Amino acid sequence: MIPAALAIARVKLVLELRRREVIFAMLLFIAATIVIVHFALSGDTGAGSRAAAGMLWAAVVFTAVLGLLRTFAAEQEEGALDALLLAPIDRAAIWIGAALAQFGFLVVVEVVAVPVWWVLFFQAGGPSIGTVVVALLLANIGIALVGTLAAALALGARTRDVLLPVLVLPLVIPIVLAGVTATYGAFGEEVGGLRPLGFLALYDLVFVALAWGTSEHLLGD
Amino acid sequence: MRSLGRLSTTIPLVLSTILIPLTVALAFWWTPEDFDQGLSQKIFYFHVPIALTSYVAFAFGAFSAAMYLWKRTEVWDLRSYVGVHSGTIWGTLVLLTGPIWAKASWGVWWNWGDRQINVFLILFLYYCAYFMLRFSLDEGERRRSASAVFALLGIGLIPLSFLAVRIAQTLIHPVVFTSGGAAMPNSFLLTFVVGFAGMLSLMVLLISTEMRGKRTAARVLQLQRVARGEDA
Numbered sequence: 001m002i003p004a005a006l007a008i009a010r011v012k013l014v015l016e017l018r019r020r021e022v023i024f025a026m027l028l029f030i031a032a033t034i035v036i037v038h039f040a041l042s043g044d045t046g047a048g049s050r051a052a053a054g055m056l057w058a059a060v061v062f063t064a065v066l067g068l069l070r071t072f073a074a075e076q077e078e079g080a081l082d083a084l085l086l087a088p089i090d091r092a093a094i095w096i097g098a099a100l101a102q103f104g105f106l107v108v109v110e111v112v113a114v115p116v117w118w119v120l121f122f123q124a125g126g127p128s129i130g131t132v133v134v135a136l137l138l139a140n141i142g143i144a145l146v147g148t149l150a151a152a153l154a155l156g157a158r159t160r161d162v163l164l165p166v167l168v169l170p171l172v173i174p175i176v177l178a179g180v181t182a183t184y185g186a187f188g189e190e191v192g193g194l195r196p197l198g199f200l201a202l203y204d205l206v207f208v209a210l211a212w213g214t215s216e217h218l219l220g221d
Numbered sequence: 222m223r224s225l226g227r228l229s230t231t232i233p234l235v236l237s238t239i240l241i242p243l244t245v246a247l248a249f250w251w252t253p254e255d256f257d258q259g260l261s262q263k264i265f266y267f268h269v270p271i272a273l274t275s276y277v278a279f280a281f282g283a284f285s286a287a288m289y290l291w292k293r294t295e296v297w298d299l300r301s302y303v304g305v306h307s308g309t310i311w312g313t314l315v316l317l318t319g320p321i322w323a324k325a326s327w328g329v330w331w332n333w334g335d336r337q338i339n340v341f342l343i344l345f346l347y348y349c350a351y352f353m354l355r356f357s358l359d360e361g362e363r364r365r366s367a368s369a370v371f372a373l374l375g376i377g378l379i380p381l382s383f384l385a386v387r388i389a390q391t392l393i394h395p396v397v398f399t400s401g402g403a404a405m406p407n408s409f410l411l412t413f414v415v416g417f418a419g420m421l422s423l424m425v426l427l428i429s430t431e432m433r434g435k436r437t438a439a440r441v442l443q444l445q446r447v448a449r450g451e452d453a
Contacts, residue, residue, distance in 0.1 A: 214374075
């Protein structure tokens with residue numbers, strides 16, 4: 001199962017390296033989102049402010065949804081999904097592979113975007129970057145998990161592209177809540193310590209378990 | 222079987238026609254006026270039972286979804302849909318009655334510091350998306366299992382939202398409002414229990430009536446097919 005999932009993730013990453021369909025779009029999108037949120041909250045997102053810290057989370061979540069729109073798209077267009085479903089591998093492997101690839105895309109985007117965000121807003125001091133990185137990594141796992149789940153559910157839906165954000169966004173509200181709290185906590189204020197990070201890990205575990213239990217029914221027959 | 226079907230609507234019909242007016246009577250004529258909140262506290266006997274009942278309906282929807290994934294019979298899919306559907310209708314009532322109470326006792330229509338109403342909002346948004354998912358898939362096995370998986374995931378979302386809101390809240394804002402649950406006088410508690418029982422039986426009535434409607438519609442479709450000579 002693990003080798004099959006890794007193989008599927010590798011296919012997706014290689015495809016992305018060759019076609020560059022998703023990551024560049026995500027990078028431009030996260031930049032535009034940060035600029036829009038900054039101007040929309042004009043005056044509140046000055047350097048070193050909490051709003052600037054929260055802005056990152058809004059941008060990450062929306063950018064993740066953009067990337068998710070292409071999950072399973074290549075398989076569907078080339079008819080590979082039927083072959084994958086017929087292959088003698090665990091159904092869970094298809095979905096875990098897709099989630100791994102999605103996680104990879106998010107990490108690549110954040111490796112570029114987070115340092116830029118940091119320089120633009122926090123060069124004069126801000127949250128501890130270590131906490132923010134751990135929170136983002138845990139959040140990426142959760143977003144990739146529930147996002148891929150939702151994308152699998154929406155496969156074959158008539159309005160797939162409209163549907164997916166509506167399915168994913170309510171599911172990731174708890175991630176945003178905990179992520180923002182962790183980032184505020186990383187300002188060095190006495191807020192909660194490791195609890196938000198613990199929550200993010202718990203979120204990942206709960207949805208891994210739920211997705212594992214239902215993966216037989218996820219992709220259809 | 223048929224008489225059982227009737228009983229499942231008759232009993233809740235009788236119960237709710239007795240209990241809901243009784244709640245109104247008890248709330249306005251029997252329970253003393255709340256020392257702190259005055260008349261506006263009366264909405265407690267309706268708002269909170271409606272909210273709890275709507276959680277019960279969502280739980281029923283999720284339970285039926287699990288049963289569908291296990292048993293694979295269409296009736297569990299219908300039950301799951303009807304549960305989520307009724308939960309959403311009652312959820313709308315919760316989101317309407319909540320702000321009325323909030324405005325009267327806290328002076329604002331929406332209190333972003335209140336834990337319950339914010340968790341409820343997340344859950345409501347989530348289950349509204351259920352209908353979008355369900356109705357953009359073609360009828361059949363794929364739609365039934367996708368709807369069931371989505372309804373079931375809500376069970377994970379409820380406790381996680383509670384935790385997340387709590388973590389974010391106790392850390393960012395102090396919790397200002399605590400419910401005086403333990404300090405409730407007996408007459409308040411009894412009226413609340415009657416109200417809850419009334420709302421629950423109304424919910425059972427709604428669910429069983431909608432189920433009957435759905436089954437009748439399916440039967441009519443089948444008979445039409447037979448009449449056209451398509452299949453038996």
